[in-house]
Amino acid sequence: MKVKEVAELVGISVRTLHHYDDIGLLKPETTDSGYRIYSEKNLETLQQILFFKKLGFPLKKIKDIINSPSFDKKGALEVQRKMLLEERVRLDNMIATIDKTIQHAKGVIHMSDQEKFAGFDFSKNPYEQEARERWGDEAVDASNAKINQLSKDEQKAMGEEFDQIYRNLAAVRHKDPDSDEAQVAIKVWYDYLNTIGDYSLDAFKGLGQMYVDDERFRQNIDQYGDGLAVFMRDVMAVYTDRNKM
Amino acid sequence: MKVKEVAELVGISVRTLHHYDDIGLLKPETTDSGYRIYSEKNLETLQQILFFKKLGFPLKKIKDIINSPSFDKKGALEVQRKMLLEERVRLDNMIATIDKTIQHAKGVIHMSDQEKFAGFDFSKNPYEQEARERWGDEAVDASNAKINQLSKDEQKAMGEEFDQIYRNLAAVRHKDPDSDEAQVAIKVWYDYLNTIGDYSLDAFKGLGQMYVDDERFRQNIDQYGDGLAVFMRDVMAVYTDRNKM
DNA sequence: GTTGACTATCACGTTACGTTATACTTTACA
């Protein structure tokens, strides 16, 4: 049989057969023109190879096993078994750690990140002039310096996304925090934060309070509209309470 | 801090830090002479890197996560979790297959291997002449052709090993199968077989019977001494029965 | 004889560094 036939028969690639030939793992006969011809015996050997491969043995070990009948097969299987068990323990630990991380990640977003998320970068924002007046150049420049650690594209993408979200919120800021419009708008914000980090509802509510308590955040947010920070806090509180049950 | 300090602090190699620098994952400041100097911030980033590495993330993904706050970290963790779970299933299957293999491997040594193990190769054996007389040249040549598929070194190593074992057995073949000498000698043979394959006691007993029933094996074995095949069968039977309780 | 399907041999790319090899810098000690 020629390469392609064999490859399709056992479900591997032609390249793989070439490779096994290259490393001397499975060397078929060849025609005068150099075509590889696999015998029945070759196919049997291939089955063995694939069997040990399924068990996770490296090709070198398989080579030893295949062409050395005095090889300690039993021992090799036991060693391999141990290795696999250790691997499984490692995986379990990794999975457990991830689970913990997802759980305890509530509130994991640092203040420095929050500053970015809250939209401290007003360099592309029409309100920057106003910001400079309110905060003084120093504060704005320091903030921009921080935000500038992000790549241009990221800044743009991030800026556009929550600029849009904040505009939507500002647009409904005179409605009732209970209103559907407000609740829908704040849900967008909650979902966005949850693609970046992992916010529990309570953490979200706390975040809203911070928007009001922290001068920097409040002023920053209020640039999208007077009283927006307070409004957001209220909407976020309602959203939280509503969705907790 | 300089490389070595950092490396020892967090328990990684200097080369690893170099690597992270090369791929742009963690780029510290440098002195005029080109020495890398890691800041506190660099160390924090490094902790993050190592954290995600522990979770099995590839460095490329870590790079994305680290220097792109808009990266979907939560989603990444969930994807990673799924991958790890799939990996674990794969491992479990591999382990289960190995267990099955070890179990069902009883009697897994093929006849062709048995021929080798039983010592069909008498090309280096003083009895070859005799063998040719008994079996005729054809049979001996065919047998040798088979055995010659092994590498020279393997042949030698294998040949020496069980040549020795068979000689020892032949030396005690007039003792009682119950005798300590016979039992010790057969234990060596059992242990040797179990480094190559996996023999249960019952399989071992059956093997002994085959030595007698199969003309080829019997004649072959008896070349080490008249009646050795029968003696071995008896010793193997006793050994099996004794060790089963 | 020409085309299409198949085959062959390079040879680079991938992952995360380990491991020399060569050369320069800084630190410590006499």
Place this chain on the structure above:
DNA sequence: TGTAAAGTATAACGTAACGTGATAGTCAAC
């Protein structure tokens, strides 16, 4: 202050198991 020891830098090959072209020769059919 001179020198050796310790530390650091870059460069580049090696690893595992192929995937993925690129280029070229072969075989069977029309």
